Amino acid sequence: MIDKAEQPSKLGHLHPNSQIIYEVYDLMRQLGFSVALGPEVETEFYNFDALNIPPDHPARDMQDTFWLKAPPGLPGRAGPSDQADRPDDRLLRTHTSPVQIRYMQEHQPPFRIIAPGRVFRNEATDATHEAQFHQVEGLMVDRDVSLSHLKGTLEFLLKGLFGDDVRLRLRPSFFSFVEPGLEVDISCFRCGGRARPDDSVGRARHCILCKQTGWIEVLGAGLVHPNVLSAGGLDPNEWRGFAFGVGVDRLSMLRYGVDDVRLFYAGDIRFINQF
């Protein structure tokens, strides 16, 4: 094979995060989900209050949330004393979940949406942490939504992304905007759950993906908390819903074997040309 000096390919490369988002979109469309978007600069109400995250919750701290300075001329907000140093309640959204509330407020159920987008966390960056990253939120609201619908939907999505062989494991977890709350693992698609630290019959002893546990944590999910339905203007006695949130960068890293999340935002063609 001889490389030619002209542009080797006439096609550009789609960012790996866009590829994942597109695949999620393509799969979820088949189940009747459509795309909703929301702003990256959010208010404290949509990002925290409406999502049942109490006022004194650690997630609201300066360490985790980027708060915006009030623009000149805008008076400071009179808040509780612990928030006196926040002259404004605007922030960079820490998750895509605020789109749930915005959508509920403007639409009459039943509905099914996914909300892809960029989110922000104020934490020191390293190979697995970035101050900005991407999520896709999923939300379904109807009269008879149950945990089994959530399980069926996630199984469809994750098998679509990682292959028909993957198995799902649902574990108890906690996110204030869902109840019950679940963590969803998939069986390791790299070693198939076969890597064992004490293995002597020739199977891999180490698996960088599942660390010999056989399972990879991929997303958080649950049934929409009644308080969240109320905040969205829906009657929790009439409507039920499920929601899930998945880290796009994390899925990209798992899928393509990327070892440093910062590469997604470095703008280096030696990275992007690989996809």
Added chain:
Amino acid sequence: MIVSYNWLKEYFVDDLPAPTEVAAALTKYAFEVESLTEKDGDTILDIDVLPNRAHDCLSHDGIARELSASLNLPLKKIELTESVEDDTLPTLTVKTTDEACRLYLGRRTNQVTVKSSPAWLKNRLAVLGQRSINTVIDAANLTMLATGQPLHVFDADKVSGAITVRRAKRGEVVVTLDGDEIELPNETLVIADDDDILAIAGIKGGRKAAVSLETKNLILESANFAPVVIRRTSQKINLRTDASKRFENDLPLSSARLGLDRLTALIISLTEDKGDADRPMAGPVVEFSRESETINKIDISANLVSDYLGLPLNEDDISDILHRLDFAFSLTDGIFTVWPPAERLDLLLPADLVEEIGRLHGYENIPSVLPTRTEPADDDLMFLAAMKVRAVLLAENFSEHYGYAFTKKGELKVKNPLAKNRPALRLNLTDELTEKTKRNTEHLLFDSEAVFLFEIGTIWPAGREEMSVGLSVAYRRPKQNNSREIIEKALRVLEKAFNLKDKLSVSELADDLSTTVAFPLTALVTSGDDSPADLGPYLKPNARFTPIINYPRIIRDVAIFVPAEIVPDKVAAAILEPAGPLLVHGPVLFDDFTKDGRRSLAWRLVFQSTERTLADEEVNDIMTKVTNHLEKNNGWQVR
């Protein structure tokens, strides 16, 4: 939460399964066990207690309760030693009017003999990563690890007057047990006597009334402080302790009494000196209480549980799980009325009970059901337009960049930026996009090549949020710069794809090497149709990332005359063989002509090491080998 397997065993009537099985059960039904570690004949479980259970499960009691429900194994009843109370001892005087002190329990004990702790206690603390100090301090620490209730003990003879819970005054200082001098922020909640501060409430004890081996009489404290107050102080003075961590999570009021009783019993049993006629005794408990416990009651039907879970559960199934949880309940006409235990502050709504029942029934038993398929509603028009822009630009050879939201100058500023030099939200895509495109030209192989990047991203001009589209092309040499024509062409293709009547109005940033333009995505939305673009051809689900080599590359060219009938493939193969593994790219054929019956082929080679910076000489040697190898062939001549 670090938990001792040997200690857990003591909670159960029957034998516990092996540590790995205990860990598996906890992970499946309650909390993820992150690791198991063998330590001094014990196994230590590192358990990721969920934030909504930190109030009752940062404790061995709590983990034992979860394990009991998970494995359906009964717990032993914890029996306290016989009454140690002596009503004739003086009652403690406690003064507080502060709202943040929701409950304060205190009592005196006398005639204790403080010693070095027995081996079992030292070992138990050691495997849990705690240092043994003396019987009294160790008893307080162990009781906290058992019940989750932080406890504090003072040397009663070093306390002057009453115990007061109050706020620190400006400039007040406390010397901690560790000897650190801390100037307390105004309004810090403290425990004080008539003269001095004895402790930072809920966070750390002070040195003044510290218990030592000489201590004879004690004051035991078990309290409940407002979580927000503790958290704020702990942040301000940058001191997080086992106690503050627990108070931050809103402990149940009931655990204060439980903790004090257990602590009293343990201290008495540990400090009893058998040879001494005066047994240590505990005085009456003084209780200062601002809040009383609320008893919560939740009604739920088996039907509702089944509806939520999507799994038919009958009344027996549910009763069985409630028994395992040791919840008080009644069942009348199909309605369960449940009174969660006092420590379960997290159980307020029917949905909370659905979770308890669901997780203990086992989520693996929930059937997997796809919702009935429906036609999707309309997608957000911005999303559709963005996808179509991607499809168009990818076909025009542009690759996608995701930029950073943060920048040097902007109208919206972040209060707490991560990087001091990037405190604002970006005003445009063009600045960073241009910089990235130009910087990438160093990775090109030929001056005739260009870098093509685009981005679809959020910007905040004039304080408003908008979605912008940016395109950028850059070359290495001004002479070759064809970027404007390429960008112009791409814009025309976009206009055509979106059926725009007018030219796109763009902002532009250009120099002698590059051209970058940007325009709002909304310019394309109004005219867009609503069918999704097909990005399928651009998906590379099987791509595997190869780490980028950051050592400098060395580029060499080789040109060779060969007989006219020789095909380039043959020459390439002849170059590859001697070039060796340091050749990372190429040979790339960049010139090819035939003259006087000979064919001239020019090749470009890129050398790079994954481990070090290559020396020129090293590459020269390789090139000499390549030349020699090529010229072995009859009629081949390197120019």
